[in-house]
Amino acid sequence: MATPLTGSQLLAALRAEGLVLHEVGDWRRHNRNTKGAWGPVNGVVVHHTATEGTDASVNLCYDGRPDLPGPLCHGVIDKAGEVHLVGNGRANHAGLGDRFVLQAVIDEEELPKDRLADTDGNRHFYGFECINLGDGQDPWPEPQLLAIEKAAAALCRAHGWGERSVIGHLEWQPGKIDPHGFPMDTLRERIKSRLSKAPEGPVTSQAAATSDGSVAPDGSVTLAGAGGADGADRADRGEGVGGEADRAAGAGGAGGACRGDVGDEGRPSAVPPMPQHPPYEPFPGGEFFHSGAGGPVIAAMAERLIAEGCDHYRHGPAPDWNEAHRKSYASWQRKLGFHGKDADGIPGRVTWDRLRVPNAQSRPSG
Known part of the structure; x- marks a missing residue:
């Protein structure tokens, strides 16, 4: 929906x-x-x-x-x-x-x-x-x-x-x-x-993109809507950004520096000190998402996917990773402009970071 x-x-x-x-x-x-x-x-x-x-x-x-x-x-x-x-x-x-x-x-x-x-x-x-x-x-x-x-x-x-x-x-x-x-x-x-391919682009060349997926004042589609032309975010795992290694590296490994720690605007960015409980859940690595995986991370991810309109949960999200989670995440990847194997429904670091899943430990209890 x-x-x-x-x-x-x-x-x-x-x-x-x-x-x-x-x-x-x-x-x-x-x-x-x-x-x-x-x-x-x-x-x-x-x-x-x-x-x-x-x-x-x-x-x-x-x-x-x-x-x-x-x-x-x-x-x-x-x-x-x-x-x-x-x-x-x-x-x-x-x-x-x-x-x-x-x-x-x-x-x-x-x-x-x-x-x-x-x-x-x-x-x-x-x-x-x-x-x-x-x-x-x-x-x-x-x-x-x-x-x-x-x-x-x-x-x-x-x-x-x-x-x-x-x-x-x-x-x-x-x-x-x-x-x-x-x-x-x-x-x-x-x-x-x-x-399965990037969009052709507007007939006019007055495209202005922002990194947050919003629509520019001149009506041109930005990164999320148009399929993503920013070199730092061309692919979720492939196209020269480390492939499966990007998933396996998780939130802090070598995969994160594959492009020289390029930020959303394509500029090198410094890595600030991590707070004790960061506001968003760090990328757990692609291998985390398999049949039987569950817990608060999966639940928080599902809530964010539903909020983004990427909802393939017929009866509400189940607590464990399943096909409905995969389909919903694939919709999120496509919404960001990824396609083909980069929109297979298995989270990668780029799309995970953009989803901004609240950190389970930083959320208030009760």
Whole structure:
């Protein structure tokens, strides 16, 4: 589960993936939030408009219809592969769908057949409407398919999701056929491949990054949202930062000096004296995280992951290390911009330090 992106964060995430964007009307304040909850968000739903023509389709998705007020999605993707932002918040796009499908999206598992219409999808999903008649004859140009891939991947990066967090309307709500004309499994494979690499970067070159993962004033995505270009934090364990040795070295070994004790801003930093009980739990080493490991460190880690919106705990976190912990931590790694083997769910020192797990001995008791 995750907190929805603000308008600026959404804009920045899409720009960082190399998309051409158009801001329509008052899209940042255009939503249906007065009619129901918005969030926590869990994924992305892809639709086709069943219309033709960019202007007419964008206007329809912004304004809606007499029986279905707009916005009807968050972004409209045209045939040229450009994205028109029409809403920010709850939108009338997903309708009622299957709760078991939602749970599979949260768990990032294979989707069951959608049979129920008992869960409010407008609360839990971002939506992209893609301009296509949906008759099986209207073509899907490659620039449009690429833009769908990029837009979905952008939101996955922003929230630390994998490709299984992207579904078609036909996989969510019984009776729907959209998007018609390409397989969702093929789209997910494309998204998976894209997420294994760093994002392309914004079309404009005015990117300004800060080390704490916030969004810069000019709307550009920073390190956490864009995938991380800072040389000191390129990889959690690999890419020349010591590999598994970085994990094994723990909080004080030679692995910590592999890059000359480089700080978050890429400058050499002095190592201050350690307090008796530091406020954050030191990295225990990657070998600590194995089946059967447990205790206050695992519990405190789970609390922080939930607070960061990286929650794959179906019934709450268990006291011992398990697959739900691994999936939740993998979401955190992806949220920081790591990918491939560097987002396998096994903590490394860089991502652990950024998670800021409270030290069990420094927390008040009782």
